[in-house]
Amino acid sequence: xxxxxxGMVFWIASTLCLAGLAIVVHTWIADAPxxxxxxxxxxxxxxxxxxxxxxxxxxxxxxxALGLIPGLLWIGGKLFVNxxxxxxxxxxxxxxxRVFVSVFFITYPLVLACGIARIHFASTP
Amino acid sequence: MSPEQNVDKMxxxxxxxxxxVLDGQAWTLGGLHLDFAKANLPPWFTLSGLxxxxxxxxxxxxxxKVYDQKARVPRGITNFLEVxxxxxxxxxxxxxxxxxxxxxxxxLFLTQFTLILxxxxxxxxxxxxxxxxVLGVTAALAFTTFAAMVYLGVERFGFVGFLKNFIxxxxxxxxxxxxxxxxxxxxxxxxxxxxxxxxxxxLAGHIVLFAMIGLIYIYGAPxxxxxxxxxxxFFLEMLVAFLQAYIFTMLSAIFVGQVLHxxx
Numbered sequence: 001x002x003x004x005x006x007g008m009v010f011w012i013a014s015t016l017c018l019a020g021l022a023i024v025v026h027t028w029i030a031d032a033p034x035x036x037x038x039x040x041x042x043x044x045x046x047x048x049x050x051x052x053x054x055x056x057x058x059x060x061x062x063x064x065a066l067g068l069i070p071g072l073l074w075i076g077g078k079l080f081v082n083x084x085x086x087x088x089x090x091x092x093x094x095x096x097x098r099v100f101v102s103v104f105f106i107t108y109p110l111v112l113a114c115g116i117a118r119i120h121f122a123s124t125p
Numbered sequence: 126m127s128p129e130q131n132v133d134k135m136x137x138x139x140x141x142x143x144x145x146v147l148d149g150q151a152w153t154l155g156g157l158h159l160d161f162a163k164a165n166l167p168p169w170f171t172l173s174g175l176x177x178x179x180x181x182x183x184x185x186x187x188x189x190k191v192y193d194q195k196a197r198v199p200r201g202i203t204n205f206l207e208v209x210x211x212x213x214x215x216x217x218x219x220x221x222x223x224x225x226x227x228x229x230x231x232x233l234f235l236t237q238f239t240l241i242l243x244x245x246x247x248x249x250x251x252x253x254x255x256x257x258x259v260l261g262v263t264a265a266l267a268f269t270t271f272a273a274m275v276y277l278g279v280e281r282f283g284f285v286g287f288l289k290n291f292i293x294x295x296x297x298x299x300x301x302x303x304x305x306x307x308x309x310x311x312x313x314x315x316x317x318x319x320x321x322x323x324x325x326x327x328l329a330g331h332i333v334l335f336a337m338i339g340l341i342y343i344y345g346a347p348x349x350x351x352x353x354x355x356x357x358x359f360f361l362e363m364l365v366a367f368l369q370a371y372i373f374t375m376l377s378a379i380f381v382g383q384v385l386h387x388x389x
Contacts, residue, residue: 079363080356086251087355091341091348105252120191120201 003122004057011053014114018045022107029102037095041103044085045111051078052115056122131343138339146331148173148259176256180243213238213374221378226385233273233381237266238374245327245366249359257369258327260320267320270377274312278384290387315380319373326369330362 022045026038034042055074086104089095148171152159161170193203213235219227241257248255256262278287291308292301337355340348 079360083356083359084352087338087341087352087359088349091338091352091355092345093342101251105250109252116202123201123204 007053007057007118007122010118011049011056014118015046015049018049018107018111018114021110022103025106026099026103030096030099037099038103040089040095041100041107044082044104045107047081048078048108048111049115052111052118055115056118134343135339138335138342142332142335142339145254145335146258146328148261152254171259172254173256173259173262176244176247176253177240177262179253180240180247180256184239184243209239210235217371217374217378221375221382222385223382226382230273230277230381233269234374234378237269237377238370241266241323241373242367242370245370246363248327248331249362249366255327255331257323258331260324263320263324266323266373267316270319270380271312271316273377273381274384277381281385287384290384315376319376319380323369323373326365330358330365334358334362 019042022038022042023034026034026041030037051074055071089100090097150161150166150168150171152161152172152175161172161175162168187202187206191202192206193199196203199207214228214231217238218231218234221227222230244256244262247253248258257266275287278290281287282290291305293304293308296304334355337351337358340351341355
């Protein structure tokens with residue numbers, strides 16, 4: 001129970017921090033109020049953050065018993081959605097690529113680092 | 126859309142691909158543009174060099190700081206890193222050099238494998254570029270294998286003994302005049318082939334991927350099926366990234382093994 005409460009607090013706090021960073025980057029790059037480009041980048045970032053939170057909070061004895069399979073499925077699913085959305089938005093030029101790419105790819109390494117660090121520290125031998 | 130507009134867009138895509146896959150002195154990320162020349166950095170400091178430094182720095186940090194050597198039962202990232210170490214040591218180094226030499230020189234193959242794997246995967250993240258898609262980088266990596274072959278061969282057999290190993294046993298003298306130069310050239314050819322294989326594989330994958338996305342950019346919604354092609358190539362690239370790191374390290378171990386154990 002303690003792990004869940006701490007985990008929830010961690011994920012909410014880190015999401016708020018990352019949202020703040022994304023807004024700062026957007027303001028720096030676009031010099032305009034957040035709009036469609038920001039929403040697209042923030043949505044994809046939120047999806048990634050949600051997947052990490054799910055991997056952290058949703059772990060259980062049943063999943064552990066299956067070994068690598070859940071982890072690989074999780075990575076595969078996450079990559080598929082990320083690539084599909086990115087290729088679609090960039091290919092169709094549905095968003096301002098300059099703003100979308102900057103906001104997403106400057107914030108994403110931190111989402112990644114944050115998620116991996118949390119899963120690392122919460123993992124059991 | 127008129128054919129002229131299509132041609133213009135095609136040219137844009139070609140320019141983008143060329144700019145992205147070639148090495149340069151600028152790092153462009155969306156609205157950000159970092160020019161190394163303007164920052165008074167030397168001409169040899171290129172983007173692929175920077176990527177190499179980032180990759181090497183990341184690995185140093187992971188193995189020196191994050192890796193918990195005291196942990197009796199590894200967990201988290203230590204466990205993940207240990208899987209890689211054991212895989213390279215047992216399946217590549219020991220399998221090709223024997224138990225004693227394999228364990229002794231596992232560090233070399235582990236360094237090659239982890240660095241190539243990191244640089245290959247970094248190339249799949251749009252914020253970075255593929256350092257292993259630049260011939261200079263792969264040539265430098267292949268040179269480490271060449272240096273290991275020569276240094277370890279001379280260290281084990283002495284300079285004369287190392288040269289003697291180029292002479293096959295039981296071959297008539299006239300044939301030796303043909304075979305010995307081929308054997309000596311072989312050590313250089315192996316190194317060159319090692320570098321070109323990695324370079325070509327990483328470069329080709331990226332060009333195909335960009336071309337797929339470029340189709341959607343040029344033709345719009347009717348070219349949407351190309352998205353599935355792009356996704357397929359992306360996942361294929363992930364496989365290739367691992368496979369090429371494995372092949373490079375495996376061949377490297379085989380070449381060093383041949384020098385250390387010429388009787389086999």
